[in-house]
Amino acid sequence: VLMPGRKLCGDLHLAHIGIPDHVLPSLAVATFLNGPALWSAHLPRLDVEGHKYTRGHVLVVSGPEFHTGAARLAARAAARAGAGLVTIAGAPAALKDHAAHVTAIMLAPMKGVSDLVQLLADARKNALVIGPGLGLGTQARDLLEVVLQDTSARALVVDADALTLMARDMARAVSLIQ
Numbered sequence: 001v002l003m004p005g006r007k008l009c010g011d012l013h014l015a016h017i018g019i020p021d022h023v024l025p026s027l028a029v030a031t032f033l034n035g036p037a038l039w040s041a042h043l044p045r046l047d048v049e050g051h052k053y054t055r056g057h058v059l060v061v062s063g064p065e066f067h068t069g070a071a072r073l074a075a076r077a078a079a080r081a082g083a084g085l086v087t088i089a090g091a092p093a094a095l096k097d098h099a100a101h102v103t104a105i106m107l108a109p110m111k112g113v114s115d116l117v118q119l120l121a122d123a124r125k126n127a128l129v130i131g132p133g134l135g136l137g138t139q140a141r142d143l144l145e146v147v148l149q150d151t152s153a154r155a156l157v158v159d160a161d162a163l164t165l166m167a168r169d170m171a172r173a174v175s176l177i178q
Contacts (some may be wrong), residue, residue: 119158130162
């Protein structure tokens with residue numbers, strides 16, 4: 001029904017697969033047609049009195065130089081979804097890559113764990129994304145540990161490489177979250 005599936009699916013044929021009609025009510029099947037009417041009411045609406053600080057500040061932890069694209073995608077998604085401010089934090093070499101590709105997204109140098117701790121001390125950064133393009137090395141693991149130990153109420157998205165790092169030592173990851 002929605003693109004790109006609509007363009008790629010070819011002819012659509014609905015076929016009865018043998019489930020008797022009298023069985024369907026007992027299954028409590030919930031069906032719906034996906035489309036904007038289904039979910040648009042759940043998207044945030046801008047408040048006329050709102051400003052960038054009332055719409056949230058997302059911090060995206062970037063991976064190293066030459067591995068920055070996924071962090072940029074996450075940052076752009078946050079901005080497009082309505083975040084008032086978005087900052088990408090990364091090594092200076094990685095920030096050069098980001099600077100060449102983004103507008104309206106701030107950049108913050110982060111050489112290691114101590115810089116991330118300092119960035120997280122700002123409670124106005126109330127959402128954090130870690131994982132896209134982060135890498136799987138020791139520094140990436142250390143950055144993830146700092147994030148998992150963060151006791152603030154900020155929203156947290158753990159994705160991609162961060163999930164792989166957590167899976168490598170699930171017991172440690174669980175202990176850090178608790």
